[in-house]
Amino acid sequence: MASNQIMFILFAAMIVVFSILTVTTRKILRAATYLLFVLVSTSGLYFMLNYQFLAAVQLTLYAGGIVVLIIFSILLTSHISQNFESSGWKKNIFSALAAIIGAILSIVTILDYSFSATTQAAQEVDMRLIGKSLLSVEYDGYVLPFEVISVLLLAAMVAAIVIAKKGAPKKTVLPNLNQE
Amino acid sequence: MQNRLGPNRVGPFGIFQTIADLFKLLFKELIPIKDADSFLFNLAPFIVIIASFMAIAAIPFAKGLHAIDLNIGVLYVIAVSAMGVIGVLLAGWSSNNKYSLIGAMRSGAQIVSYELSVGLALITIVIMAGSMQLSVIVEAQRDGWFIFKGHIPAFIAFVIFLISSTAETNRGPFDLAEAESELTAGYHTEYSGIKFAFFFLAEYINMFIVASIAATVFLGGWMPFHVGHWGGFNQVMDFIPPFIWYIGKTFFVIFLMMWFKWTFPRLRIDQLLTLEWKYLLPINLVNVLIMAFIVLMGWHF
Numbered sequence: 001m002a003s004n005q006i007m008f009i010l011f012a013a014m015i016v017v018f019s020i021l022t023v024t025t026r027k028i029l030r031a032a033t034y035l036l037f038v039l040v041s042t043s044g045l046y047f048m049l050n051y052q053f054l055a056a057v058q059l060t061l062y063a064g065g066i067v068v069l070i071i072f073s074i075l076l077t078s079h080i081s082q083n084f085e086s087s088g089w090k091k092n093i094f095s096a097l098a099a100i101i102g103a104i105l106s107i108v109t110i111l112d113y114s115f116s117a118t119t120q121a122a123q124e125v126d127m128r129l130i131g132k133s134l135l136s137v138e139y140d141g142y143v144l145p146f147e148v149i150s151v152l153l154l155a156a157m158v159a160a161i162v163i164a165k166k167g168a169p170k171k172t173v174l175p176n177l178n179q180e
Numbered sequence: 181m182q183n184r185l186g187p188n189r190v191g192p193f194g195i196f197q198t199i200a201d202l203f204k205l206l207f208k209e210l211i212p213i214k215d216a217d218s219f220l221f222n223l224a225p226f227i228v229i230i231a232s233f234m235a236i237a238a239i240p241f242a243k244g245l246h247a248i249d250l251n252i253g254v255l256y257v258i259a260v261s262a263m264g265v266i267g268v269l270l271a272g273w274s275s276n277n278k279y280s281l282i283g284a285m286r287s288g289a290q291i292v293s294y295e296l297s298v299g300l301a302l303i304t305i306v307i308m309a310g311s312m313q314l315s316v317i318v319e320a321q322r323d324g325w326f327i328f329k330g331h332i333p334a335f336i337a338f339v340i341f342l343i344s345s346t347a348e349t350n351r352g353p354f355d356l357a358e359a360e361s362e363l364t365a366g367y368h369t370e371y372s373g374i375k376f377a378f379f380f381l382a383e384y385i386n387m388f389i390v391a392s393i394a395a396t397v398f399l400g401g402w403m404p405f406h407v408g409h410w411g412g413f414n415q416v417m418d419f420i421p422p423f424i425w426y427i428g429k430t431f432f433v434i435f436l437m438m439w440f441k442w443t444f445p446r447l448r449i450d451q452l453l454t455l456e457w458k459y460l461l462p463i464n465l466v467n468v469l470i471m472a473f474i475v476l477m478g479w480h481f
Contacts, residue, residue, distance in 0.1 A: 029220060029274070059260065075285060
């Protein structure tokens with residue numbers, strides 16, 4: 001077995017195991033940590049594909065950004081002794097069903113697609129290429145999604161500020177943890 | 181800097197003290213914490229140290245002396261070093277201790293906000309170099325370091341990078357996460373033995389990484405000091421091996437950071453966040469624009 005096959009199996013196994021652990025653990029911060037492992041292993045897959053840009057973006061945005069935010073909010077709200085009660089069997093069955101249907105759907109789609117094998121060397125994706133295609137209006141350009149996402153982010157930021165401002169007149173809403 | 185001798189009994193002038201300290205830490209008892217989340221408690225130091233070592237992989241020590249030369253080197257270093265904060269947060273929470281928790285919260289808020297400044301300061305230089313590959317960035321500084329080539333915006337970026345990277349590595353005057361007068365030791369209060377040493381080591385490795393990124397991106401990495409057309413002077417400079425240049429520059433930046441630590445008093449958390457969000461970030465954004473304008477007009481050297 002080639003070394004990259006071994007690496008692939010390793011990453012895939014990590015993704016599967018930690019994904020299952022994420023949804024089955026009863027401790028919320030452990031769930032966040034397992035989620036972190038899933039995201040890091042996914043970026044490992046991207047590194048294997050030689051798509052380093054996406055891998056680094058995955059690390060910065062998901063591992064460094066989103067998981068940190070999740071952990072941060074858990075730190076603010078929950079206590080270490082807090083365990084979630086296990087959900088009822090009805091919920092378990094329906095969520096398992098939803099997960100299995102989703103998995104079947106994506107597996108069928110992937111098997112349906114004819115991957116054409118190529119002997120060409122992996123293309124070097126440099127910064128210039130990414131920047132140009134992000135801003136290009138040609139057939140392969142991504143300027144529309146780029147702008148749509150920026151509008152979405154702006155809306156989210158405005159909304160966050162509005163929510164944060166709401167409690168301003170009544171000063172006693174949240175004690176500031178950091179200054180105690 | 182400190183006007184004191186330090187430990188001087190182990191070996192000549194105490195140069196083997198660090199090795200003795202290492203053995204001491206290795207053999208010390210690891211105290212398990214009752215009521216702590218032991219899985220996360222044991223995991224946290226490893227996340228911190230792995231993040232630090234992964235960042236080292238991308239640093240060019242000399243020409244070709246490079247573990248991996250990614251074409252997105254700068255982004256990779258930012259991405260990987262961002263992972264360290266997760267270890268700190270986990271450590272603080274799983275210790276089940278209020279000091280640790282507050283230390284971790286402070287550290288999290290601080291690192292997440294100062295990361296932006298670090299990234300933007302590096303982007304300013306990436307605009308000039310036209311590449312994120314660290315070896316290309318160093319090569320582009322053959323005829324002059326970026327801090328001289330990019331004059332005003334590069335210098336502003338360098339100063340911002342120094343300030344925000346000092347904050348990102350939790351060093352004084354930004355060491356609120358472990359402010360010993362308020363929080364005993366912050367997020368690693370409950371750690372002992374080699375696990376504590378991991379946090380300690382990671383902090384110093386991070387300082388080294390940050391200093392070497394500053395040296396690579398702003399001060400020319402392993403490139404010798406060259407001045408325009410002074411052929412003789414340049415040749416003399418070439419005789420000093422690149423590794424020495426690299427180490428020299430890195431230690432210069434580390435010296436600056438130590439200097440900060442012993443000069444300024446510790447900030448309060450609100451002052452710290454004000455500094456970042458109200459001063460450094462706007463300055464930085466404007467600075468990126470200025471740099472892009474200068475590069476477009478060709479006003480750099």
